[in-house]
Amino acid sequence: MTPLIKFRPLARSDHEAAAQLLHRSLVSWYQSRLGQGTRFGDSYEPFRLFPEVYAALDPGQAVAAHDADSGELLGVCFVHPRKTHVAIGIVAMAPEAQGRGVARAMLTPVLDDARRHGLPVRLISSLLNLDSFSLYSRFGFVPHTIYQDLALNVPFSGLTALPPPRAGRVRRVTDVAEAARLAAFEEQWQGLQRETDYDFFLRNAVGAWTVWALEHAGGAPEGFLVASHHPSCVMLGPGVACDEAVAAALLWRALDAMRGLSPVFLVPCAASQLVRQCYAWGARNVELHVAQALGPIPAARGIAFPTFLPETG
Ligand SMILES: CC(C)(COP(=O)(O)OP(=O)(O)OC[C@H]1O[C@@H](n2cnc3c(N)ncnc32)[C@H](O)[C@@H]1OP(=O)(O)O)[C@@H](O)C(=O)NCCC(=O)NCCS
Structure with missing residues (x-):
């Protein structure tokens, strides 16, 4: 059965789980699609830096998706609202929860809010990653500069x-x-x-x-x-x-x-x-x-x- 998902801001108590999720999600995606999982190392610990920096820079802005029953963290999306735009940071889903519209559901209120404030939303996405490219493309994001x-x-x-x-x-x-x-x-x-x-x-x-x-x-x-x-x-x-x-x-x-x-x-x-x-x-x-x-x-x-x-x- 598909688990019920609860969305809420990422809390400090979620940081360890967020670091584990980022590492697991990236290793699994890059290994299964490109055979490049090892480039993210074999420990999640370096990924602690991301929630720490983002919590200091944009407190309360990161979105977390939890399994409503088990409480397990299944997805995370980092958001950086600024005067001229809203930037989206890393979006990552647990491998077993991908492809069910959860990333889309995490992003939708963020994009709606930016639209209400008349702000563009900006991000960079990997050209090797069709899943993230498609996620953004379906929302209407348009590429402008290749790096x-x-x-x-x-x-x-x-x-x-x-x-x-x-x-x-x-x-x-x-x-x-x-x-x-x-x-x-x-x-x-x-x-x-x-x-x-x-x-x-x-x-x-x-x-x-x-x-x-x-x-x-x-x-x-x-x-x-x-x-x-x-x-x-x-x-x-x-x-x-x-x-x-x-x-x-x-x-x-x-x-x-x-x-x-x-x-x-x-x-x-x-x-x-x-x-x-x-x-x-x-x-x-x-x-x-x-x-x-x-x-x-x-x-x-x-x-x-x-x-x-x-x-x-
Ligand atoms: C990228 C990622 C976050 C997407 O999460 P997800 O929960 O699987 O995405 P969703 O199911 O919400 O949405 C994917 C959308 O892309 C669409 N899609 C996927 N592949 C597609 C393709 N080849 N062509 C067109 N559309 C495609 C899906 O149909 C869906 O759109 P819909 O909801 O309108 O049907 C997930 O794959 C992930 O965690 N990857 C590893 C981490 C990563 O690489 N993150 C991005 C860089 S930081």
Whole structure:
């Protein structure tokens, strides 16, 4: 018999079960469809970071689906409401509960709410994952930018390739007061406003973040890039650069600071110079993602670096 499902916000007491669910769901899906389950490791413990970061950043916003009888957590969906949009983070279902419309039921009230507030909904979904692509496509999400996920093993002695021309001018941002400046730059170039995210990264209380920025000689911002150094998620993004040269300088600086690690980062396929530059540094393709939106979104300029923590499209 199909179990009755109860939906409610994810509670702190659900975090351990949520980490287990994320790991089990991803391993099972990627192993059964692509034979790539091992890429998520054999322990769920690193996945504790996701509910922890999301609870700190967007308290009470994650949706949980429980079996009404047993109380078992069967599904989770992370939501990030912002002034200009609503972003959807990871959506994951227990393997035995997939294909029964539960993910659709978790998302429906979130999308209805965004519509009522006149906000577009944004996300990135894997182009290797037809189940998630179809879930969003059936709601009316439309793809707008394709990204290639690149991974690069950074030697313990640092990147061997010479730094691009502007890399020496990239500086580390540590002052929380700069969150507003980063957010204003992103809003100007990408039409997204999420100062709370930059405030969160710069406070650096949950997770482990570094923020890099590059300014024009006159002081005007040209780009910034956040890096997650936490062992559970070694990844670059979010970030924005006004052109490919600035993007290359930021990426090089952020990568060189991740010595002995293998960060993953998403680069727009259309930024072909930048992509080739990353290959020249030793980067390899590991997946493809597509940014999608439900509802009209402002035209974007420059290069965006999306991430999975927290997700953006
Ligand atoms: C992606 C995932 C969350 C979907 O959850 P789910 O509960 O199985 O999804 P639902 O049953 O609610 O909805 C799937 C929808 O896609 C449709 N669908 C699935 N495959 C399809 C296909 N090939 N073509 C068209 N539609 C398709 C289904 O018919 C359904 O739509 P409907 O409700 O209008 O009939 C689930 O597969 C999962 O947990 N995967 C592993 C984790 C993951 O990869 N998450 C996404 C990235 S973080």
